[in-house]
Amino acid sequence: MDSKEVSELIKEYAGDVRIVNNRCLFATSDKQRFRALLRALRVAGVTHISTITGIDVGNVVEVIYHFDCWPTMLNLKIPLPKDDLKIPTITDVFPGAVLYERDLMEMLGVKVEGHPDPRRLFLPDDWPEGVYPLRKEFRGAPK
Amino acid sequence: MTFVVPVGPQHPMLKEPEFFRFEVKGEEIVGVDIRLGYAHRGIEEALSRRSYKHNVYLCERICGICNVVHSTTYCQTVEQLAGVEPPERAKYIRAILMELERIHSHLLWLGVAAHQIGFNTLFMLAWRDREYVMDLRELISGGRVHSAMNTIGGVRRDVRSEHVPTMLRGLDKLEQSARYYTDLWGSDRTILARCTNVGVLSKDDAIKFCAVGPLARASDVKVDIRKDDPYGAYGALSFNVITEQEGDVWAKGMVRLREILESIKIVRQALKELPSGPVRTPVELKIPPNETVERTEAPRGELIYYIRSNGTDTPERVRVRTPTYGNFASMKSMFAGGTVAEIPIVMWSIDPCFGCNDRITLVDSHTGKARVVSFDELRRWKK
Amino acid sequence: MMEVLSFFFNSLVFPGLLFASLIGLLYAGIDRKVTGHMQHRIGPPIWQEYLDVGKLMGKEDITPSAAQSLVFNVAPLIALGAVTTVMLLLPVNSAQPALTAVADLIVIIYLLNIPAICLMLGGYSSGGPFGSVGAARYVVQLFSYEFVFILAIIAVIARVGSLDLTAVVGYQAQRGWLILDLRLIPALIAMIISAQGKLMRVPFDIPEAETEIVHGALTEYSGPKLAIWRIVYNIETLVVAGFIAALFLGGPVAYTIGGFQIPGVADFLIKTLIIVLITTILRNIMARLRIDQALKFYWTFAAFLAVLSLMLVLVVP
Structure with missing residues (x-):
């Protein structure tokens, strides 16, 4: 699929589509339409998730899912307000996302609901609860 | 029990x-x-606190083995953000360096793989021949491992024309030894006994767990970012994507060894067709708010950089997804039903690079x- | 009085502990040097093994708390005693061994197994998972190579018609070396293959496979105890080589060249060195097998060679 086909495929689930070039596009969706979009991607034959990025932008944490639609890169943004940092897991549809979701949970404190193995991935076991290193308000490791 | x-x-x-x-x-x-x-060093956070220029050097130090591909991907991403195009000659030089890096990474893999199955002679010989590549890299960039060649907008040093014949001679020697190891990997009885039907990753699992690079290609998944999403000079270079059917450790080794031969071909072609001209475009490094993703084929697989700019000379966020991180999910299915004796070679068959993998957190x-x-x-x- | 002195001299100096450990360590150094050259390295100097063992001897003796038992501490000493005793039973300087008491091939086979058993006991009692896995692997390996080893010896016994090593050497002095008998060539090959397993050299270094289980049964040993294990291992190499030399290469023979009397021990050293070098070359051209593959290899290919040899000896006149 090239960028046009991908944007055609996701247009009813996502808005704000920005086609960067023939093999890369950005789009924004929300939690309500997210699951339906995943299924649509899956039906269209997308199997590869490259990674998940989380960005703290003030009151909102943006979660970006990078899907590889052979060869187009679909970068799907889901903005999550900080008072409701929850997102359903995608591991049932894309099992390769297991580690990325654990990473997202411990680094930005996004609660991934229904994750099969929600342990820490990189942080040490004695890292305090509720301290997330990639948040804006983070000021150094706790003593 | x-x-x-x-x-x-x-x-x-x-x-x-x-x-x-x-x-x-x-x-x-x-x-x-x-x-x-x-092996955490907190590099992602560190990247968002330094200027774009500093970050070239920091990215290069995410991984020692694949330093060129890291800095190239970073530079490509920033170039795309800033809307500049590096000169053609710089793209070719980057491709040459990246392919030399692939050769040396794969030879290093071969040596350690031989050590994992107790074949220390092959280990020593493979690393001896890896010195040829190191010499070539030193010739171009002045550094055996860390080349420090990339900069935003191009490369810092040119390939001199009097070095080209030396390079070609070195490549001939390298090709000879690579062919020898390819034959050996396919014929030695003890290697076959240890590597066939061991650590098998089926094609379905490779797709399901999003395997990348030689790991996926050994399971007959034809992915190669150089072909799928050509970057730099790769659109103009001709090469084959190597795949194997079996998905076992042997196939993973064979893919890497045959890729060495392909890489030698690429370097030869790039040296022959090296366009003339400058090697660097000046860039204004105050980038308006924007975001972009770039991916390249590192020796171990797909490498992704995501950068968001915010109008200053430092990036807002840099996300790095290294190939080893992408391949860990496949690991469990490769170990299932194996024996203790298989742990080292199966582990090594994904060519793990923990330095790459662990770059994320803030404190070690x-x-x-x-x-x-x-x-x-x-x-x-x-x- | 003389007998007692001579016994002590034999067991402690020549051909016992001192001689055996000096030569064993030297052979280990030669082995490492040859390995280095085969791998296009310079390699350590041939006296490196003396330095290594000497350094280990001076190190602190650490016993892990999980391993504090008599077995763990005594195992290396018993093994050392066993291999030194075999040295006394081997023809080193002449056809006559140092200990002339009634001791035949069966005793030597038994004694050669004691280091293996001590290694297992040491591994199991070390309290670590690597030691246990290493010991378990060595049990399997013992059952693999020992059968072939004994079958090959039986082929020789059937050929000579005596269980006495002195008689085997004497027989060869009169009728020529057994290696020249084509019927025994398969037995010799089987013997070298099983020696490779006994000495834990590639492709049969499975019980101490470094990348898999660190150092196998010896993982928890350190300092002087590890040094004793190194000496045991190196004497065992010499002993097995000397045993093969006595069985197939005619044992030590004294020559007289131009009026000079060259003692049998020189011949012994040359022959054992050749055998050690063969095992060195073998270990540098192969990868390590898995334990199940090693078992299968011994019980099919190597056992077939030994049985073939025995059949030939019994059937072909």
Whole structure:
């Protein structure tokens, strides 16, 4: 699929589509339409998730899912307000996302609901609860 | 009766610290658990606190083995953000360096793989021949491992025309030895006994767990970013994507060895068709708010950089997804049903690079913690 | 009085502990040097093994708390005693061994197994998972190579018609070396293959496979105890080589060249060195097998060679 086909495929689930070039596009969706979009991607034959990025932008944490639609890169943004940092897991549809979701949970404190193995991935076991290193308000490791 | 074989954080099998916990019944593996994070340096956060120019050097130090591909991907991403195009000659020089890096990474893999199955002679010989590549890299860039060639908008040094014949001679020697090792890998009885039908990753699992690079290609998944999403000079260079059917350790080795031959071909072609002109475009490094993603084919697979700019000379956020991180999810299915004797070679067959993998957190996890884990478990085994 | 002195001299100096450990360590150094050259390295100097063992001897002796038992501490000493005793039973300087008491091939086979058993006991009692896995693997390996080893010896016994090593050497002095008998060539090959397993050299270094189980049964040993294990291992190499030399290469023979009397021990050293070098070359051209593959290899290919040899000896006149 090239960028046009991908944007055609996701247009009813996502808005704000920005086609960067023939093999890369950005789009924004929300939690309500997210699951339906995943299924649509899956039906269209997308199997590869490259990674998940989380960005703290003030009151909102943006979660970006990078899907590889052979060869187009679909970068799907889901903005999550900080008072409701929850997102359903995608591991049932894309099992390769297991580690990325654990990473997202411990680094930005996004609660991934229904994750099969929600342990820490990189942080040490004695890292305090509720301290997330990639948040804006983070000021150094706790003593 | 099952007991636990700890592999790591320090173990002769691992070249870098990481902890793997194998539950073993006799010789058979029944469970595996991975504990990451022993080599954290907090690079993602550090990248968002330094200027774009500084970050070139920091990205180069994410991984020692694949430093060129890291800095190239970073530079490409920033160039795309800033809307500049590097000169053609710079793209070719980058391609030459990246392919030399692939050759040296794969030869390094071969040496360590031979060591993992106890074939120390092959280990020493493979690393001896790896010196040819190091010499070529030194010739171009002045550095055997860290080339420090890339800069935003091009490369810092040119390939001099009097170096080209030396390069070609070096490539001939390299090709000879690569062919020899390819033959050896396909014919030596003990290598075949240890590597065939071991650590098999089926095609379905490779797709399901999003395997990348040689790991996926050995399971007959034809992915190669150089072909799928050509970047730099790769659109103009001709080469084949190597795949194997079996998905076992042997196939993973064969893919890498045959890729060495392809890379030699690419370097030869790039040297022949090297366009003339400048090697650097000046760039204004105050980038308006924007975001972009770039991916390249590192020696170990797909490497992704995501950068968001915010109008200043430092990036807002840099996300790095290294190939080893992408390949860890496949690991469990490769170990299922294996034996203790297979742990080292199967582990090494994904060519793990923990330095790459662990770059994310902010503080390095204290080694003291790791020791507590191990000792507790040691005490339990005694009982 | 003389007998007692001579016994002590034999067991402690020549051909016992001192001689055996000096030569064993030297052979290990030669082995490492040859390995280095085969791998296009310079390699350590041939006296490196003396330095290594000497350094280990001076190190602190650490016993893990999980391993504090008599077995763990005594195992290396018993093994050392066993291999030194075999040295006394081997023809080193002449056809006559140092200990002339009634001791035949069966005793030597028994004694050669004691280091293996001590290694297992040491591994199991060390309290670590690597030691246990290493010991378990060595049990399997013992059952693999020992059968072939004994079958090959039986082929020789059937050929000579005596269980006495002195008689085997004497027989060869009169009728020529057994290696020249084509019927025994398969037995010799089987013997070298099983020696490779006995000495834990590639492709059969499975019980101490470094990348898999660190150092196998010896993982928890350190300092002087590890040094004793190294000496045991190196004497064992010499002993097995000397045993093969006595069985197939005619044992030590004294020559007289131009009025010079060259003692049998020189011949012994040359022959054992050749055998050690063969095992060195073998270990550098192969990868390590898995334990199940090693078992299968011994019980099919190597056992077939030994049985073939025995059949030929019994059937072909």
